[in-house]
Amino acid sequence: MTTKGDAIKVSILKALQDAEEPIGASRIAEKLYSMGLSVRPRTVRFYLLQLDNEGLTHRVSRRRGRTLTEKGKEELAHANVLDKIGFIAAKVDTLGYRMNFNLRKGEGTIIANVGVINKRDLGRAFLAMGPVFEAKLAMSDRMFLAEGGEKIGSLVIRQNMVCIATVCSVTLNGILLSERIPVVSRFGGLLEIRNGQPARFVELIEYGGTTVDPLEAFIRAGMTRTTECALSGNGIVGASFREVPSAALDAVMRIHKMMTQRGLGGMLAIGKPNRPLMDIPVADGRAGIVVIGGLNAMAAIHEAGIDVELRSLACLADYSLFRPLPEVVAMAHNRRIFRR
Amino acid sequence: MTTKGDAIKVSILKALQDAEEPIGASRIAEKLYSMGLSVRPRTVRFYLLQLDNEGLTHRVSRRRGRTLTEKGKEELAHANVLDKIGFIAAKVDTLGYRMNFNLRKGEGTIIANVGVINKRDLGRAFLAMGPVFEAKLAMSDRMFLAEGGEKIGSLVIRQNMVCIATVCSVTLNGILLSERIPVVSRFGGLLEIRNGQPARFVELIEYGGTTVDPLEAFIRAGMTRTTECALSGNGIVGASFREVPSAALDAVMRIHKMMTQRGLGGMLAIGKPNRPLMDIPVADGRAGIVVIGGLNAMAAIHEAGIDVELRSLACLADYSLFRPLPEVVAMAHNRRIFRR
DNA sequence: TGATAAAACGGCAAACATGCCGTATTCAGT
DNA sequence: ACTGAATACGGCATGTTTGCCGTTTTATCA
Structure with missing residues (x-):
C-alpha cells in the first residue's frame, strides 16, 4: 500500500508550505500532529529523504532544516482537494502563528x-x-x-x-x-x-x-x-x-x-x-x-x-x-x- | 510505544462487544474502520492472537471467529471513558445493524x-x-x-x-x-x-x-x-x-x-x-x-x-x-x- | 574567540503492520 | 455422505515506522 506513505508525504509538503522559513523534522511532526496525523520526527526524516530525492524538498543546511522547492510547491498545488477544503484545525494553526x-x-x-x-x-x-x-x-x-x-x-x-x-x-x-x-x-x-x-x-x-x-x-x-x-x-x-x-x-x-x-x-x-x-x-x-x-x-x-x-x-x-x-x-x- | 497497539486491542474488544455472535478478523476490521481506525484484517488477527493468550478473547472455532470472554468484558468495562462518550459514528453503526x-x-x-x-x-x-x-x-x-x-x-x-x-x-x-x-x-x-x-x-x-x-x-x-x-x-x-x-x-x-x-x-x-x-x-x-x-x-x-x-x-x-x-x-x- | 547548547541529520536495528498463501471448518446443495 | 464455496486462521516474508545514537552545523554567551 503506497497510499499511506504518500499521505504522509503530502502532509509534510503542506506543513512546509505553511512555514515561511526552513524547519526541521520535529517541528514538522508537531504540525502534522495538530493536523491530526501522528508521526514521529524520525519518520518525518525518513520521508524527507525521499522527498529530497524526488526534488520536492531541499535541505537548506544540516542545522536549519528543509524548505519546499518550486517543484514541491507545484506538486502540492495538484494535491488532494479535500485538504484544501479548509478544516478549521488548519486555520487555527495559521492564525496562532501569525499573531504577534x-x-x-x-x-x-x-x-x-x-x-x-x-x-x-x-x-x-x-x-x-x-x-x-x-x-x-x-x-x-x-x-x-x-x-x-x-x-x-x-x-x-x-x-x-x-x-x-x-x-x-x-x-x-x-x-x-x-x-x-x-x-x-x-x-x-x-x-x-x-x-x-x-x-x-x-x-x-x-x-x-x-x-x-x-x-x-x-x-x-x-x-x-x-x-x-x-x-x-x-x-x-x-x-x-x-x-x-x-x-x-x-x-x-x-x-x-x-x-x-x-x-x-x-x-x-x-x-x-x-x-x-x-x-x-x-x-x-x-x-x-x-x-x-x-x-x-x-x-x-x-x-x-x-x-x-x-x-x-x-x-x-x-x-x-x-x-x-x-x-x-x-x-x-x-x-x-x-x-x- | 506500547500505546498504539493497546489502542487497537481495546478497539477490537469493543468491536467484539457490539457483535452478538462470534465474528472474524475481517468483520472486525470493517467495524474498526467505521470507528475511524484503519487496520487490515491480518493485523487484527495478529492482535487477536495476543488477546487469546491474555484470555480476553476466545476462538470459538476456526470457522466462526472469536467472542469476548468474561474477562474480556470486564477489561472493557475499565477502558477509556472517552470511548464511551458516544461519538455518533458508533450509534450509526449500531442502529444500522439492529434494524431489519x-x-x-x-x-x-x-x-x-x-x-x-x-x-x-x-x-x-x-x-x-x-x-x-x-x-x-x-x-x-x-x-x-x-x-x-x-x-x-x-x-x-x-x-x-x-x-x-x-x-x-x-x-x-x-x-x-x-x-x-x-x-x-x-x-x-x-x-x-x-x-x-x-x-x-x-x-x-x-x-x-x-x-x-x-x-x-x-x-x-x-x-x-x-x-x-x-x-x-x-x-x-x-x-x-x-x-x-x-x-x-x-x-x-x-x-x-x-x-x-x-x-x-x-x-x-x-x-x-x-x-x-x-x-x-x-x-x-x-x-x-x-x-x-x-x-x-x-x-x-x-x-x-x-x-x-x-x-x-x-x-x-x-x-x-x-x-x-x-x-x-x-x-x-x-x-x-x-x-x- | 572559544566553549556550550540547541536542533537537525541519517545509519542501523528492532518493533509493528500487513501481504501472500496453504490449511481448517462449516454451510448448503446434490 | 460428498463436494464446492465461503470464511477464518496463522506461518512466513516483506514493507513501514520508530528508537537509539553518533555527527554536523550554527546561534549564543562568557
Whole structure:
C-alpha cells in the first residue's frame, strides 16, 4: 500500500508550505500532529529523504532544516482537494502563528471574533454581554466596536449595523507559541458549569474533522446557556479542549498568571501530565487544558434573541483597540451610536 | 510505544462487544474502520492472537471467529471513558445493524428521525414539508404522526405536541448491510444544490469526531436552505458522505433501483471505484456515495420559523406506519388533530 | 574567540503492520 | 455422505515506522 506513505508525504509538503522559513523534522511532526496525523520526527526524516530525492524538498543546511522547492510547491498545488477544503484545525494553526502579542508589554496583535448586529440592538447586546464578562466566561473583559462603513479584516460593515469584536480563544495558542510552547487544539464543545466550576463536556466536535467552528455551530444552534451560567453559576457554555507538552506545564501556569494580570483569562482547567482531564485522555507526554470559548459573549447576545451574524477567527487586531465594556458603552454613547 | 497497539486491542474488544455472535478478523476490521481506525484484517488477527493468550478473547472455532470472554468484558468495562462518550459514528453503526427491513417485501423496521412541534403549528409544518418531499429531498416521501400522550421509542410526547417521524438516512446503511454490503459513514455536511443537481459540499463534519449529529447541528444553526432548494432547485441541504466497497457497486445500483420502487430514495450520487466524489477522496478499494439527509423535511419546518425539537436517529419503527403526506394530512384532519 | 547548547541529520536495528498463501471448518446443495 | 464455496486462521516474508545514537552545523554567551 503506497497510499499511506504518500499521505504522509503530502502532509509534510503542506506543513512546509505553511512555514515561511526552513524547519526541521520535529517541528514538522508537531504540525502534522495538530493536523491530526501522528508521526514521529524520525519518520518525518525518513520521508524527507525521499522527498529530497524526488526534488520536492531541499535541505537548506544540516542545522536549519528543509524548505519546499518550486517543484514541491507545484506538486502540492495538484494535491488532494479535500485538504484544501479548509478544516478549521488548519486555520487555527495559521492564525496562532501569525499573531504577534507581547505578553510582557501587553501590546501587539491578537485574534478576534466578531459578531455583527443591527445598531438598534446595541443597547440590549451590551446588557447581555455584561454578566458574561463579569463571570469571567470570556477570554478577556475587553472588546471593541466598529460602525457601519468601517472595515475590519476583510469584512465591510453595512450601514446601520455595528460590529462587536471580542478576543478569540485561539489567541492563547499564539501567546503560548511565542513562548515556544506548541498547543494542539483537539475539541470544541459544550461545557457544563456547576456552581461556577467546570463539570464536564456534554458535547464535542473534533477540530480536525470539521470545516465549521464547533462553538459557532453550537451557539447558532441555540445549545448554550451562557447568560444563565453567568448569573447563577450553572449552565452550558462553549469551551475547547487543547493539549500542551507536559514539560511546558510550569511555563503554562506562569503564563496563565501573566495573562490574568493583562486582563486575559480563559484557562478554566489545567490537567496533569499524561492524565485525562474532564474524562478526556491526552496523548503521550502531553497534558490537557480547558479553554473558555471566545465567542461566549456573542452567545449571550444570541440567547437574548438578538439577531447576530457570527464570524469566529475573523481576523488579527491590535490589542490596544480593545477596551473594557463600560468604556466602550460610554464611547458608543458619546458618538451617539446608541442612546440609552 | 506500547500505546498504539493497546489502542487497537481495546478497539477490537469493543468491536467484539457490539457483535452478538462470534465474528472474524475481517468483520472486525470493517467495524474498526467505521470507528475511524484503519487496520487490515491480518493485523487484527495478529492482535487477536495476543488477546487469546491474555484470555480476553476466545476462538470459538476456526470457522466462526472469536467472542469476548468474561474477562474480556470486564477489561472493557475499565477502558477509556472517552470511548464511551458516544461519538455518533458508533450509534450509526449500531442502529444500522439492529434494524431489519426486507427490501423485497417492503416491510420491516427502519430507522426514524423525529421532530416534536406544537399541535397548532401542524398545518404550517405540513405546508413546509410538502415541497421537500416532492423535490425528493428526503429519504422517502412517507412519514408518520404521533400525538400527545403516545410514546415513540423512549420518547413520551407531551400534551398539545405532535411528533413527526421521517425516514432516517441511516436506514440506507441497514438495508445495504442486510445485503452484506458494509457502509461507512464519513461526513455529515451541507450540500449545495444547483439546478436540481448536487454541486459541492460547503461544510463538513466528520462522523468519527463528533458527539452531535452534524445535520441536526446545521439545521438548528439555521444554515440550510431546504425550502428554497425544493422550490427553485437551488439551495443548501443536509446530506452525508459514505463509502461502500468498490466490489459492491453493482449491487448498490441494483438496490438503489429497488429502493426507489419502494418509495425510498436518498442516494444523490454514486462515485466510481477509488475516485473522489464531489472532491472528497475515498479509501482504497472503496467508492463514495452522497446520501440525502433524512432530516431535511424537519429542516424545512425549522426554516418556516416553527419551533421544532429535533431528535435524529431516534428509534426503530415499522415501515408500515409510514404513509404518504396527503394520507397523513387527511388522517390528521379526520382525527381532528388540526383543522385547515 | 572559544566553549556550550540547541536542533537537525541519517545509519542501523528492532518493533509493528500487513501481504501472500496453504490449511481448517462449516454451510448448503446434490 | 460428498463436494464446492465461503470464511477464518496463522506461518512466513516483506514493507513501514520508530528508537537509539553518533555527527554536523550554527546561534549564543562568557
